Amino acid sequence: MKIIGCDFHPSFQVIAMVDTETGEETTQRLTHADGAAKKFYEALTGEVVVGVESSGNMRWFERLLAQLGHKLLIGDASAIAAGNPRKQKTDKRDAQHILKLLLEKRFPTIWVPSVPELDLRQLLKHRHTLVQMRTRIKNQLQHIALNAGLQKKHKLWTREGRALLQGLELDRWTKRRRDDLLKLLAEMDEYIGELQAEAEKEAKKCPQAELLMSHPGVGPILSLATVLTLGDVKRFERGKKVASYLGLIPQEASSGSCRRLGAISKQGNSFMRFLLVQAGMTAVRGDAELGRAYQRLAHKKHHGVAKVAIARKLAVRLYWMLRTNQRYPETVVRMQGSPSHPVAKAKAEHLSGRPASRSKSRKIGSLHSIIMVVVRRRIDGWCNYRK
Numbered sequence: 001m002k003i004i005g006c007d008f009h010p011s012f013q014v015i016a017m018v019d020t021e022t023g024e025e026t027t028q029r030l031t032h033a034d035g036a037a038k039k040f041y042e043a044l045t046g047e048v049v050v051g052v053e054s055s056g057n058m059r060w061f062e063r064l065l066a067q068l069g070h071k072l073l074i075g076d077a078s079a080i081a082a083g084n085p086r087k088q089k090t091d092k093r094d095a096q097h098i099l100k101l102l103l104e105k106r107f108p109t110i111w112v113p114s115v116p117e118l119d120l121r122q123l124l125k126h127r128h129t130l131v132q133m134r135t136r137i138k139n140q141l142q143h144i145a146l147n148a149g150l151q152k153k154h155k156l157w158t159r160e161g162r163a164l165l166q167g168l169e170l171d172r173w174t175k176r177r178r179d180d181l182l183k184l185l186a187e188m189d190e191y192i193g194e195l196q197a198e199a200e201k202e203a204k205k206c207p208q209a210e211l212l213m214s215h216p217g218v219g220p221i222l223s224l225a226t227v228l229t230l231g232d233v234k235r236f237e238r239g240k241k242v243a244s245y246l247g248l249i250p251q252e253a254s255s256g257s258c259r260r261l262g263a264i265s266k267q268g269n270s271f272m273r274f275l276l277v278q279a280g281m282t283a284v285r286g287d288a289e290l291g292r293a294y295q296r297l298a299h300k301k302h303h304g305v306a307k308v309a310i311a312r313k314l315a316v317r318l319y320w321m322l323r324t325n326q327r328y329p330e331t332v333v334r335m336q337g338s339p340s341h342p343v344a345k346a347k348a349e350h351l352s353g354r355p356a357s358r359s360k361s362r363k364i365g366s367l368h369s370i371i372m373v374v375v376r377r378r379i380d381g382w383c384n385y386r387k
Contacts, residue, residue, distance in 0.1 A: 005099030006052040007091045016095040027092055041068055051102045053077040079108035117228050124225050127195040134188040137181050144178050212318050214327040216286025222275045226318050229272050233323050239316035246272050248312040276311035283314055
C-alpha cells in the first residue's frame with residue numbers, strides 16, 4: 001500500500017510518499033498545468049491512500065482520484081496546523097507532517113459530501129448570489145427614486161410602483177442608469193425564478209427535505225441546504241454540536257472562576273446561518289414557543305441577539321427532526337439538544353411542583369423580616385443609650 005501526504009496548491013503540489021511494503025520514501029513536487037500530477041497518480045498501482053488538508057479549488061483533484069480508484073482523505077486544516085508547532089514551515093515539511101499523521105493513524109479526517117451533493121450545493125449558492133445581486137440593484141433604484149422625490153419603500157416593486165419609477169423625468173445619464181437597472185432587475189427575476197423552481201423540484205425529490213418543510217418558516221431552500229450541510233446527522237451527538245458546527249455558539253475566553261462569553265464564533269457555514277436567521281423571523285410568526293422566546297429576548301437584550309438565538313433554536317429543531325425522522329407536529333422538541341430531557345416532560349414536571357415565583361417570594365420575605373429585626377434592635381439600643 002502507498003500512503004501519500006499531499007501539500008496542495010492551486011498550481012502545484014508537494015507530496016511525501018511511503019510504500020509500506022518496501023519502506024521506500026520519496027518526496028516530489030508535481031505541477032498541474034503540464035499534467036505531471038495527473039500522470040503520477042495514473043501510474044500508481046495497488047491500494048493508494050492520499051491525505052490532504054481542506055482547501056478550495058481542488059474539485060478536479062477529487063474527481064481524478066475518484067476515477068482512478070484511489071482513496072482520498074481530507075483533513076481539518078486547523079487541526080493539522082496545530083499538530084505542527086515548528087517555526088520552520090515549508091511545503092516539504094507540511095507534506096511530511098501529513099504523511100506522519102496518516103502513518104500514526106492521527107489524521108483528522110472530516111466529512112465530505114458526495115459529488116452529486118456538491119453539485120447540488122452549487123444550485124443553492126448560485127441562487128443566493130443572484131439574490132444578493134438583485135438586492136444591490138434594488139438599492140440603487142431606491143436611491144434614484146428618493147433623489148427624484150419618490151418614496152414608496154417596498155411598494156416601489158409593485159406594478160404601480162414600477163410604473164411610477166419608469167415615468168420619472170430624469171436627466172440623461174440618470175435616466176440611462178434607471179433603464180439599465182430595470183432591465184437587469186427583470187433578468188435577475190427571471191433567472192432567480194428558474195433556479196427557485198429547480199430547487200423546489202430537488203427538495204420534493206428528497207424525503208428529508210420534505211420532512212423539514214413541515215416546520216413553520218422552513219421552505220425548500222433552507223430544508224435542502226440543511227440536508228446538504230449536515231449530511232448524516234448521526235455524526236452529531238446532540239444539538240449543541242450542530243450549533244457549534246454552524247458557528248452559532250458564543251466565543252469563550254474563560255479562566256479559573258471567571259467566565260467570559262462573547263459574540264457567536266461564526267466558525268461554520270455562513271450561508272446556513274443567513275438562511276436560519278431569515279427563516280427564524282418567519283418561524284416566530286408560525287410557532288408560539290419561538291414567538292415567545294423572540295419577544296422575551298428582544299425586550300431583554302436586543303433584536304439582533306434574539307434573531308441569532310431563534311436561528312440556533314431552529315437549527316436544533318431541524319436536527320432533531322432529522323434524527324428522529326418525525327414531522328413538526330409529532331416531533332419532540334428537546335431542551336438544549338439533550339437526547340434524554342424532552343421539553344414537554346420538563347414543562348410538566350415544572351408545573352406540577354411548587355411555582356418558582358412562590359419559593360422566590362418566600363425567600364425574599366424571610367430576608368426582609370430578618371433585616372427588620374436587626375434594624376429594630378439597633379433602634380432600641382440607640383434609644384436606650386440616649387436615655
